[in-house]
Amino acid sequence: xxxxxxxxxxxxxxxxxxDLDRMEKEESGDRPKWDNKAxxxxxxxGFCIGIGNVWRFPYLCQSHGGGAFLIPYLILLVLEGMPLxxxxxxxxxxxxxxxxGVWRAISPYLTGxxxxxxxxxxxxxxxxxxxxxxxxxxxxxxxxxxxxWTQCPLSNNGTEFVPECQQSSTVEYYFYRVTLNSSxxxxxxxxxxxxxxxxxxxxxxxxxICYIRGIRTSGKAVYITSILPYIVLAIFLIRGLVLKGALSxxxxxxxxAVEELLKPSTWLDAGAQVFYxxxxxxxxxxxxxxxxxxxxxxxxxxxxLSAVTGLTSVYAATVTYTIIGFxxxxxxxxxxxxxxxxxxxxxxxxxxxxxxxxxxxxxxxLNSSYPDIVLGLNIKTCDMQKYLSEGVEGTGLAFIVFTxxxxxxxxxxxxxxxxxxxxxxxxxxxxxxxxxxVVVPLKDLNVFPKKWPQEALTVTxxxxxxxxxxxxAQHSGIYWVTLFxxxxxxxxxxxxxxxxxxxxxxxxxxxxxxxxxEFMIGHKPSIFWQVLWRFISPLxxxxxxxxYLVGLAQEELTYLVWDLNSExxxxxxxxxxxxxxxxxIFLLAGVPTLAVPVYALCRLVFVCCKRKxxxxxx
Amino acid sequence: xxxxxSFLLLSFTLAEQLCKPGDPDGYKVRLSIKTALGENAYVxxxxxxxxxxxxxxxxxxxxxxxxxxxxxxxxVCNQTARVSFWFVVTYPHNKTLVDKxxxxxxxxxxxxxxxxxxxxxxxxxxxxGIPPTLATPVNPSTPTWLIVFGVVMGAVCAxxxxxxxxxxxxxxxxxxxxxxxxxxxxxxxxxxxDGVYYMSFSEDESSVTQM
Numbered sequence: 001x002x003x004x005x006x007x008x009x010x011x012x013x014x015x016x017x018x019d020l021d022r023m024e025k026e027e028s029g030d031r032p033k034w035d036n037k038a039x040x041x042x043x044x045x046g047f048c049i050g051i052g053n054v055w056r057f058p059y060l061c062q063s064h065g066g067g068a069f070l071i072p073y074l075i076l077l078v079l080e081g082m083p084l085x086x087x088x089x090x091x092x093x094x095x096x097x098x099x100x101g102v103w104r105a106i107s108p109y110l111t112g113x114x115x116x117x118x119x120x121x122x123x124x125x126x127x128x129x130x131x132x133x134x135x136x137x138x139x140x141x142x143x144x145x146x147x148x149w150t151q152c153p154l155s156n157n158g159t160e161f162v163p164e165c166q167q168s169s170t171v172e173y174y175f176y177r178v179t180l181n182s183s184x185x186x187x188x189x190x191x192x193x194x195x196x197x198x199x200x201x202x203x204x205x206x207x208x209i210c211y212i213r214g215i216r217t218s219g220k221a222v223y224i225t226s227i228l229p230y231i232v233l234a235i236f237l238i239r240g241l242v243l244k245g246a247l248s249x250x251x252x253x254x255x256x257a258v259e260e261l262l263k264p265s266t267w268l269d270a271g272a273q274v275f276y277x278x279x280x281x282x283x284x285x286x287x288x289x290x291x292x293x294x295x296x297x298x299x300x301x302x303x304x305l306s307a308v309t310g311l312t313s314v315y316a317a318t319v320t321y322t323i324i325g326f327x328x329x330x331x332x333x334x335x336x337x338x339x340x341x342x343x344x345x346x347x348x349x350x351x352x353x354x355x356x357x358x359x360x361x362x363x364x365x366l367n368s369s370y371p372d373i374v375l376g377l378n379i380k381t382c383d384m385q386k387y388l389s390e391g392v393e394g395t396g397l398a399f400i401v402f403t404x405x406x407x408x409x410x411x412x413x414x415x416x417x418x419x420x421x422x423x424x425x426x427x428x429x430x431x432x433x434x435x436x437x438v439v440v441p442l443k444d445l446n447v448f449p450k451k452w453p454q455e456a457l458t459v460t461x462x463x464x465x466x467x468x469x470x471x472x473a474q475h476s477g478i479y480w481v482t483l484f485x486x487x488x489x490x491x492x493x494x495x496x497x498x499x500x501x502x503x504x505x506x507x508x509x510x511x512x513x514x515x516x517x518e519f520m521i522g523h524k525p526s527i528f529w530q531v532l533w534r535f536i537s538p539l540x541x542x543x544x545x546x547x548y549l550v551g552l553a554q555e556e557l558t559y560l561v562w563d564l565n566s567e568x569x570x571x572x573x574x575x576x577x578x579x580x581x582x583x584x585i586f587l588l589a590g591v592p593t594l595a596v597p598v599y600a601l602c603r604l605v606f607v608c609c610k611r612k613x614x615x616x617x618x
Numbered sequence: 619x620x621x622x623x624s625f626l627l628l629s630f631t632l633a634e635q636l637c638k639p640g641d642p643d644g645y646k647v648r649l650s651i652k653t654a655l656g657e658n659a660y661v662x663x664x665x666x667x668x669x670x671x672x673x674x675x676x677x678x679x680x681x682x683x684x685x686x687x688x689x690x691x692x693x694v695c696n697q698t699a700r701v702s703f704w705f706v707v708t709y710p711h712n713k714t715l716v717d718k719x720x721x722x723x724x725x726x727x728x729x730x731x732x733x734x735x736x737x738x739x740x741x742x743x744x745x746x747g748i749p750p751t752l753a754t755p756v757n758p759s760t761p762t763w764l765i766v767f768g769v770v771m772g773a774v775c776a777x778x779x780x781x782x783x784x785x786x787x788x789x790x791x792x793x794x795x796x797x798x799x800x801x802x803x804x805x806x807x808x809x810x811x812d813g814v815y816y817m818s819f820s821e822d823e824s825s826v827t828q829m
Contacts, residue, residue: 140763151755209778348698351652
């Protein structure tokens with residue numbers, strides 16, 4: 001075999017093709033199975049389609065040239081995402097083990113990849129479930145009219161609103177103060193905010209029951225959690241298109257700015273987004289594929305899943321931008337009306353003498369006739385483009401922009417419930433894959449006693465995770481979530497993906513892999529896949545990783561805080577991280593990444609010592 | 619007759635002098651009728667002004683609860699096309715101006731009645747200098763979210779307990795079945811073995827062990 005590193009004993013560790021056929025016929029073994037193909041596809045779709053599709057992709061699309069961003073996104077989806085996806089599906093289906101088991105079977109030195117996947121899945125699961133807890137809080141609070149984020153509390157003497165609410169807005173106050181009670185910096189812990197702790201308990205309990213028997217229970221849950229978001233998105237699409245200003249949002253989103261394609265940052269962001277969108281290197285996909293029948297057509301599955309992910313991203317972006325267009329138009333109209341009212345009041349003109357249509361003409365007339373008075377009025381300039389492009393990413397999109405948009409629709413509690421149920425389903429279906437990527441490796445590593453049933457494993461993992469995630473229930477919780485989001489889910493995933501490709505192509509052997517695929521699906525993968533696996537995909541990942549690290553090393557580490565006393569309030573102010581954060585970042589990003597080489601090294605040392613010991617005994 | 623006319627003229631001019639824009643004891647009022655009512659907006663004319671003065675007289679009388687204020691005690695000036703004007707209030711007997719704070723208290727007490735007389739609200743019928751009373755935020759007695767949370771958690775915990783109990787029961791049943799199976803198997807094996815002996819060594823019937 002050319003171009004393959006020596007790997008003795010591989011044939012003893014993995015079942016050969018005859019064994020696989022026999023196992024399939026006898027249906028021996030207590031490994032769980034999918035009830036039908038639809039369950040498997042729905043679970044994978046739910047895993048890949050998460051909250052990030054709603055709040056990260058539309059922002060990237062719009063900030064990197066609108067419709068033009070789709071070009072690098074789709075190209076990299078095919079060149080980078082699909083090969084890795086097929087790789088994970090095929091290796092899981094062939095070796096019939098979870099992520100640790102698969103890499104250990106390929107080579108015991110590579111167990112570190114599985115451990116790294118497990119650590120990354122665990123860290124991501126911790127903060128992802130915190131987002132679910134926040135969504136649950138909003139969901140539970142949506143069952144009242146008026147919605148609680150439409151009103152400000154009164155100050156002590158009852159004559160005006162609390163200053164924090166007065167200066168910002170009701171929705172921001174509700175998110176940062178009522179929901180999170182956020183402190184002003186990450187070092188200022190402030191104790192545990194009990195409503196969030198209670199919601200965290202709820203979130204982990206829901207996950208526990210959905211996954212309590214492994215895929216036997218989660219496989220039933222995905223019928224709802226994977227299909228419901230599409231239905232709700234359709235409802236919101238219809239609702240959104242009818243709103244005033246929706247089309248301006250969609251136009252803004254898809255107006256291509258072709259010069260953006262020449263910037264490398266566009267391609268980098270597209271590549272990174274494809275990587276995270278397909279949930280590669282989490283270990284869950286390998287696990288899910290291992291429950292498939294041996295002759296399942298995984299190539300078809302990989303193509304279908306990539307297509308579904310791409311289409312859903314575009315679909316969700318459209319819906320999101322109808323709402324954003326509506327919000328921006330509303331803000332613009334409000335701004336103009338305020339200016340008109342100011343002018344009417346100061347110059348005592350009759351109402352309806354200034355309308356939105358003749359506002360510009362009248363304003364310039366008044367400005368030329370009475371420039372001093374007009375200057376003293378502080379007329380705000382109303383910029384539609386600014387409203388369309390501000391603060392529309394991440395938690396800000398769901399909990400601030402969307403909640404405000406919902407309050408402006410008639411029947412807001414119903415829309416709010418619908419919206420947050422959709423987000424809940426999106427998050428839960430991703431978490432099923434996540435927890436699969438944690439529990440199954442733990443089982444393979446024999447961390448739990450062998451006698452324990454699946455129920456005990458799930459419950460133990462959820463309890464431990466709940467206790468650790470109380471970190472995010474603190475008053476500084478949101479800053480910890482952002483920290484985890486930036487570091488636990490970026491570098492480690494890229495490096496694990498790179499290691500996975502190298503391991504399968506050069507250690508397991510691409511020829512053996514091709515033979516396996518021929519055995520499983522009936523034909524050898526075409527030259528297209530060969531070139532991608534061997535050269536193009538690893539190269540793309542390496543380039544993204546290098547650029548990412550370089551960018552990280554150059555910039556100072558900062559984060560945004562909600563600080564009542566800062567000058568930029570109500571805008572979030574940029575503050576640098578304290579020095580001890582570097583240790584935390586090393587733990588989050590460094591430990592999973594280094595798990596691969598460190599484990600290999602430790603094992604090498606251990607084997608050498610044992611050999612020396614044995615030869616000495618002889 | 620002449621005296622009456624001259625008295626009226628005198629009071630009129632006096633009234634004009636009392637009401638001045640920017641008067642420390644007066645208030646500016648601004649109405650935004652078209653903004654509030656859109657197509658159902660009424661035209662502001664002298665009748666509406668009369669209603670305003672009458673409503674304000676009502677508010678002052680309610681505040682003082684003894685002195686009867688008349689429409690003539692509310693003096694209005696400087697009407698603009700915006701529909702804004704200044705007004706001052708005088709005491710019914712001696713025509714001195716009522717203090718600003720007293721007027722404010724009276725207006726605040728009856729603000730709702732004044733607003734509804736004109737089908738307007740605090741923001742569309744503005745008394746410049748008197749801040750609108752803020753609506754108290756709606757606070758249900760039991761936090762709604764705890765109720766929903768309780769329902770969801772109750773269902774989920776019940777589900778977990780059901781699943782655990784069912785799997786425990788299933789496992790116990792399986793254990794009992796496997797115990798019985800092994801017993802039956804050993805019995806059957808014994809019988810088969812003895813059967814073979816029975817068939818080939820018929821004289822050894824008596825040596826067949828009793829079950």
